[in-house]
Amino acid sequence: MKFLYLFGYPLGHSISPAFQNAALRECGIHGVQYVKKSVPPEELQQIILALRAPECLGANVTVPHKQTILPLLDEVSPLAREIGAVNTVVKRANTDGSVALVGENTDAYGFMQALRARRVDPRGQRVAILGAGGAAAAAAYALAEGGAYEIVLLNRTLARSVELADRLVQKFPLMGLALNDWDALGKTQLLVNATSVGMSPHPDASPLPPHVVLARHAVVYDLVYNPPMTRFLREAQAQGARTVGGLEMLIYQGARAFELWTGKRAPIRIMRAAATAALQEIIRAAGQKG
Ligand code: ATR
Numbered sequence: 235m236k237f238l239y240l241f242g243y244p245l246g247h248s249i250s251p252a253f254q255n256a257a258l259r260e261c262g263i264h265g266v267q268y269v270k271k272s273v274p275p276e277e278l279q280q281i282i283l284a285l286r287a288p289e290c291l292g293a294n295v296t297v298p299h300k301q302t303i304l305p306l307l308d309e310v311s312p313l314a315r316e317i318g319a320v321n322t323v324v325k326r327a328n329t330d331g332s333v334a335l336v337g338e339n340t341d342a343y344g345f346m347q348a349l350r351a352r353r354v355d356p357r358g359q360r361v362a363i364l365g366a367g368g369a370a371a372a373a374a375y376a377l378a379e380g381g382a383y384e385i386v387l388l389n390r391t392l393a394r395s396v397e398l399a400d401r402l403v404q405k406f407p408l409m410g411l412a413l414n415d416w417d418a419l420g421k422t423q424l425l426v427n428a429t430s431v432g433m434s435p436h437p438d439a440s441p442l443p444p445h446v447v448l449a450r451h452a453v454v455y456d457l458v459y460n461p462p463m464t465r466f467l468r469e470a471q472a473q474g475a476r477t478v479g480g481l482e483m484l485i486y487q488g489a490r491a492f493e494l495w496t497g498k499r500a501p502i503r504i505m506r507a508a509a510t511a512a513l514q515e516i517i518r519a520a521g522q523k524g
Pocket of ligand 1: 300365
């Protein structure tokens with residue numbers, strides 16, 4: 235048996251195993267299983283050992299290892315280095331018979347693909363991102379690459395927005411950047427929540443301060459996928475905004491990782507059906523407990 239791993243801590247209810255295993259089955263890849271491995275931060279080295287083992291074919295990496303794993307890998311793709319976070323590790327066989335652990339970031343791709351599927355194009359637009367962590371960085375790079383005219387970064391901790399803005403300005407010197415300008419939301423065509431605020435088990439929280447008025451016809455995108463309809467999206471919808479939920483990004487980042495590991499085209503429909511069913515099951519079980 236060979237394995238693809240998901241490393242994180244704590245891992246809780248992840249739906250990645252459900253849709254990655256469905257994709258493996260659909261593509262006829264037998265004898266390979268995608269499994270969760272809970273590894274606390276102080277045991278980061280265990281991840282590298284597990285990755286180097288011959289039975290491991292690759293991995294996803296999630297909180298809290300996405301940033302700290304970078305210096306331990308043999309190579310990091312330019313995009314993952316710019317974003318400062320790795321969510322996928324690919325094992326590359328070198329011509330001399332050695333194997334290199336290569337860090338990739340598929341979050342930016344997943345973020346943009348979910349927008350494209352809804353026919354949202356950031357080119358020439360003012361966009362705003364709530365948050366300044368790894369997810370916000372992936373969103374910011376994707377939007378900057380996608381031709382956004384200005385990015386407004388809104389974060390509780392200003393120092394983290396400043397740090398992200400410093401990195402963005404080096405790569406995209408012509409793009410506009412604004413920090414913690416909440417008034418800009420009235421003139422923002424796309425607003426992204428890349429914080430964890432509103433995520434289960436705290437669905438009553440919203441990352442937006444009360445009484446913020448959104449631009450007319452704004453698109454509002456929440457990277458949170460549980461619950462599927464967050465308070466942030468609900469309130470934006472009430473203001474007439476078009477909304478995009480976080481499940482599509484999760485599926486597309488996983489699809490890209492699957493393609494990097496297997497070299498096969500990801501069966502998106504099968505992955506979406508499995509992800510949706512797994513999420514519904516988690517919500518149903520939580521409802522029974524509560
Ligand atoms: P990820 O990799 O998922 O982005 P992260 O790097 O821990 O995770 O970032 C989490 C983001 O959610 C941060 O922008 C964080 O704000 P701070 O930089 O101020 O910590 C934001 N966040 C988390 N809880 C929050 C809360 N209760 N209110 C406002 N922002 C919050």
